[in-house]
Amino acid sequence: MPEKNAPQDNGGAVPVHDVAVLGGGSFGTAMTKVLAENGHRVHFWMRDAAQVEEISTTSINSRYMPDVKLSGDVLPTTDLAEAVGKAEIVFVAIPSKAFRAVIREHCDEFRDGQIVISLTKGIEEHGFKLMSEILQEEIPRCRIGVLSGPNLAGEIVNRDLTATVIAAKDPDVRRTAQDLLGCEYFRVYANVDIYGVELAGALKNIYAIVAGLSSALDMGENAKAMLITRGLAEMSRFAVSLGANPMTFMGLAGVGDLIVTCTSSKSRNFRVGYAVGKGQNLDDAVADLGQVAEGIYTLKLVKEKSEAIGIYMPLVRGLYEILYGNASIKAVINSLMMAVQNSDVEFILPRTITQ
Numbered sequence: 001m002p003e004k005n006a007p008q009d010n011g012g013a014v015p016v017h018d019v020a021v022l023g024g025g026s027f028g029t030a031m032t033k034v035l036a037e038n039g040h041r042v043h044f045w046m047r048d049a050a051q052v053e054e055i056s057t058t059s060i061n062s063r064y065m066p067d068v069k070l071s072g073d074v075l076p077t078t079d080l081a082e083a084v085g086k087a088e089i090v091f092v093a094i095p096s097k098a099f100r101a102v103i104r105e106h107c108d109e110f111r112d113g114q115i116v117i118s119l120t121k122g123i124e125e126h127g128f129k130l131m132s133e134i135l136q137e138e139i140p141r142c143r144i145g146v147l148s149g150p151n152l153a154g155e156i157v158n159r160d161l162t163a164t165v166i167a168a169k170d171p172d173v174r175r176t177a178q179d180l181l182g183c184e185y186f187r188v189y190a191n192v193d194i195y196g197v198e199l200a201g202a203l204k205n206i207y208a209i210v211a212g213l214s215s216a217l218d219m220g221e222n223a224k225a226m227l228i229t230r231g232l233a234e235m236s237r238f239a240v241s242l243g244a245n246p247m248t249f250m251g252l253a254g255v256g257d258l259i260v261t262c263t264s265s266k267s268r269n270f271r272v273g274y275a276v277g278k279g280q281n282l283d284d285a286v287a288d289l290g291q292v293a294e295g296i297y298t299l300k301l302v303k304e305k306s307e308a309i310g311i312y313m314p315l316v317r318g319l320y321e322i323l324y325g326n327a328s329i330k331a332v333i334n335s336l337m338m339a340v341q342n343s344d345v346e347f348i349l350p351r352t353i354t355q
């Protein structure tokens with residue numbers, strides 16, 4: 001077995017590429033580690049100069065990954081123009097709230113045909129835009145992809161076996177992501193349904209919060225299975241109504257990511273739900289987390305959108321009432337359990353419309 005942090009010897013089989021990773025949090029660090037260990041030169045951009053200094057001198061990003069030493073050719077920088085200018089391919093791991101602002105401010109730095117891949121699992125507040133749509137609007141001359149799947153950063157940096165999905169229309173973008181990232185512990189599967197893959201990654205965060213709540217209340221394993229499966233039904237109903245392919249939800253980016261985040265306390269969204277289930281208020285739970293939990297923002301947007309387009313999402317509505325409407329958890333559970341009993345798989349037996 002190779003040492004945990006050693007760059008992998010690819011025997012010269014994979015050409016070395018200059019790549020950029022934008023965003024110095026947990027996931028940016030995890031993907032930088034994979035890319036550098038695969039032998040690539042990684043221009044790792046973050047806004048915090050002290051963090052750049054620390055990674056340059058110690059190879060450790062102590063705020064987000066204190067136990068992880070980055071090895072290989074990692075070049076941390078606060079100069080986004082330099083990182084993007086030198087890179088053939090750019091990966092973006094910036095939380096959804098800041099995503100457009102960062103790309104827009106630097107849009108002139110991106111080149112015609114440059115590959116830009118979003119790693120972010122969220123939705124923009126105004127206009128319900130996904131990150132690939134933001135990239136399309138801000139840097140339309142680039143070739144765009146989305147990476148999403150059951151990808152807990154804390155496991156990837158440990159080289160725990162992991163699979164993900166690259167979604168892109170352009171086959172060259174898909175192949176490039178597979179070549180750059182694939183290795184003995186990381187597998188990259190391909191899809192063309194960018195919207196479905198990306199929406200799945202954002203939506204599952206909501207159900208991870210619900211699962212955390214259920215775990216805090218010790219609701220049992222049957223309840224966990226019910227929540228995950230009904231979550232899948234609900235998120236695919238919503239996504240399909242917006243144009244996603246239902247089959248995407250059978251894959252890693254759909255059911256795969258839903259399983260990992262709904263069953264693991266390593267998920268930040270799960271942890272927020274767990275804390276609220278134990279009686280903490282939402283603001284304190286988020287402050288204690290100290291990292292992004294995209295689901296709390298996605299929840300609000302999906303609740304509004306589902307009401308606007310008339311899609312039935314009882315788990316979204318129930319969680320919203322608990323987190324933002326001060327409803328009692330017990331009352332919400334009771335109303336969900338006593339709702340009209342309906343179809344299991346509505347692609348086979350259509351749901352009886354009750355509202």
Ligand SMILES: NC(=O)C1=CN([C@@H]2O[C@H](COP(=O)(O)OP(=O)(O)OC[C@H]3O[C@@H](n4cnc5c(N)ncnc54)[C@H](O)[C@@H]3O)[C@@H](O)[C@H]2O)C=CC1
Nearest residue numbers: 024025026027028047093095098120121151152153291292
């Ligand atoms: N951590 C994980 O396991 C995974 C995370 N993701 C997604 O990746 C995205 C980023 O998440 P994490 O890295 O985990 O979050 P994090 O909370 O660990 O780090 C966020 C990073 O973004 C930076 N940031 C925030 N606002 C910024 C701004 N205006 N300009 C520049 N940088 C800014 C922060 O300084 C920090 O370095 C999220 O959408 C998340 O859902 C996707 C897969 C797995």
Ligand SMILES: O=C(CO)COP(=O)(O)O
Nearest residue numbers: 149150151152267268269
């Ligand atoms: O998306 C993730 C795993 O696939 C990470 O989930 P959290 O953001 O909840 O930690």
